[in-house]
Amino acid sequence: MRILIADDHGVVREGLKVLIDNQPDMEVVGEAEDGLMVTQLAKELSPDIIIMDISMPNLNGVEATRLILTENPDIRVIALSVHLDKHFVTQMLKAGASGYVLKSCLFDEVLRALRTVNRGEHYLSPKITDVVLDDYIHYMATYNKTAEDHLTTRERQIVQMLAEGKSTKQIASNLHISPKTSDA
Structure with missing residues (x-):
């Protein structure tokens, strides 16, 4: 599974990269620090999945997701965000994200989301499921x-x-x- 990480915080990108690269079935193929960069890298690298922060400079994760999926609908996007607000959740899902995970989760949940989305299914953190259902x-x-x-x-x-x-x-x-x- 080829993964692209998009987050404006270097420590988040580096931490995820180390943890993901330790998985035998996963590989981080690129990192982006803003929305414009992730749209460009998505074209160049054709990852299977993009882990996408919502609040990034130059282009937010919602718009970046829309642009990427318009050009390549086979890429799957998982939002990784601090935002629990229904506005952010619904905007990412409407943009075409296949998953939404909170940054407060443990890494096991990120792995579960990656594997679920890679199978063509959707994944929402339990707290997000409550927001969507409400x-x-x-x-x-x-x-x-x-x-x-x-x-x-x-x-x-x-x-x-x-x-x-x-x-x-x-x-x-x-x-x-x-x-x-x-x-x-």
């Missing part, structure tokens, strides 16, 4: 409520009776309306 649940609750708000009280009654298996004639009779109205 956001999804909130979205669905809002979406469902919005759809429901467009129905009048009478329309809700008709929908309820249809759900109970009543015919349009039965609904019309129960609500004292014409059968044609309940069909609409």
Whole structure:
């Protein structure tokens, strides 16, 4: 597995390189200290996976991910970030990242993410999974409520009776309306 590391902190890049290069199935093929550099190295080196910091100079990790995946959709990107905020998580996932790992994690989790993403699957740190699920649940609750708000009280009654298996004639009779109205 050929890996490119993009982080503006040298100690992070060096630490990851030493730990990754100790794995028999992994090799760090390059390091980038900013977003522009990682886009260039991605073209030159064609890594399997890029470990991408989000907050980098010259071009942030979100935009760098978009550019890289537009040119080479076969490359996989794992965000490695301090940001737990849903804005950063959703932006990276929308940009096409296959994984999101927090910098506070242990190296074993980075390895798990690399191997999972290399198999073509997605990987999210457990804390990130909570953020994504909470956001999804909130979205669905809002979406469902919005759809429901467009129905009048009478329309809700008709929908309820249809759900109970009543015919349009039965609904019309129960609500004292014409059968044609309940069909609409």
